[in-house]
Amino acid sequence: MSNEPAGTSSESAAILDSLKGYITELHEEWATLKELFASGDDTVKLLNDTASALFETIYHVLIRDILLGIARLTDPLKTGNKDNLVLERISQLPEVMADPSLVSASSKILVEINALATPFRDYRNKHLAHLDLPTALKPSGEVIPGIKLQDIDAVLAAFANLFNIVDGPLRDRPVLFEYIMIMGGPKSLIRACADSRTWRSLPLSERTKIFELANKKHEG
Numbered sequence: 180m181s182n183e184p185a186g187t188s189s190e191s192a193a194i195l196d197s198l199k200g201y202i203t204e205l206h207e208e209w210a211t212l213k214e215l216f217a218s219g220d221d222t223v224k225l226l227n228d229t230a231s232a233l234f235e236t237i238y239h240v241l242i243r244d245i246l247l248g249i250a251r252l253t254d255p256l257k258t259g260n261k262d263n264l265v266l267e268r269i270s271q272l273p274e275v276m277a278d279p280s281l282v283s284a285s286s287k288i289l290v291e292i293n294a295l296a297t298p299f300r301d302y303r304n305k306h307l308a309h310l311d312l313p314t315a316l317k318p319s320g321e322v323i324p325g326i327k328l329q330d331i332d333a334v335l336a337a338f339a340n341l342f343n344i345v346d347g348p349l350r351d352r353p354v355l356f357e358y359i360m361i362m363g364g365p366k367s368l369i370r371a372c373a374d375s376r377t378w379r380s381l382p383l384s385e386r387t388k389i390f391e392l393a394n395k396k397h398e399g
Contacts, residue, residue: 187349191272195346197264198252199354203339204333205248209335212241212366217328222369229372242323243307249334250303253296266292266338269345269372295334296327378396 216223216238226234252266269275270285302323319367339356347353378386 182262187274190342191274192350194264194272194355195342198266198269199342199346201252201264201357202262202335202342203354203359205245205252205338206335206359208241208245209331210359210361211365212238212245213328215369218369225369225372225376245331246299246302246309246323246326249296249299249331249338250307252338253292253300262273266341269341272345272351275345278348283327283343285341288337288344292334292337292341293329295337298330299334303325320349 215226215234233323251263254263254265256263256265256267256271267289270282270289275281275285336357339354342356343353380387
């Protein structure tokens with residue numbers, strides 16, 4: 180038997196749950212990126228001192244995946260003859276279409292989302308999906324041209340708003356995407372890097388003494 184509330188089909192529930200998973204993943208990746216790379220100069224210096232090349236790669240992988248994820252979720256309902264799992268599909272759910280208030284609310288937010296997501300789709304098409312000649316020869320020098328941290332905050336907040344304005348009434352399951360906790364995430368990594376820097380700053384003689392004491396305790 181389905182555990183979905185009466186009036187919510189299993190097909191609609193599957194679409195909502197899949198979209199919730201993608202929106203959650205984007206929020207987690209964005210929270211990780213901001214914690215690592217937008218928490219201040221001290222944290223950035225710590226990461227650079229620890230493994231600059233590795234963290235530069237992590238930054239580019241995260242930002243690329245976030246930009247692609249935003250672009251994909253705001254693509255059209257169809258590409259050719261294939262259906263896409265996109266946010267607009269929420270407004271096409273039978274349960275939503277049967278409720279004029281949900282139709283109005285979801286349509287209004289989708290207009291906002293499409294406006295917010297336009298630079299992300301443009302960036303995906305120019306920089307990520309392929310390299311056109313002007314882009315390849317004349318890079319802007321920016322990591323994400325024309326896109327600021329606040330723009331990603333705004334579009335992800337709109338994603339969450341659209342999901343909750345529909346899933347809340349339909350299944351009484353609002354999700355606080357912006358407060359998702361990441362156990363063993365960037366804070367743990369930053370602490371480990373700080374501990375490593377403290378250890379490396381100790382004179383070799385001091386580190387040798389600590390090792391000797393640790394070995395004696397272990398043997399005893």
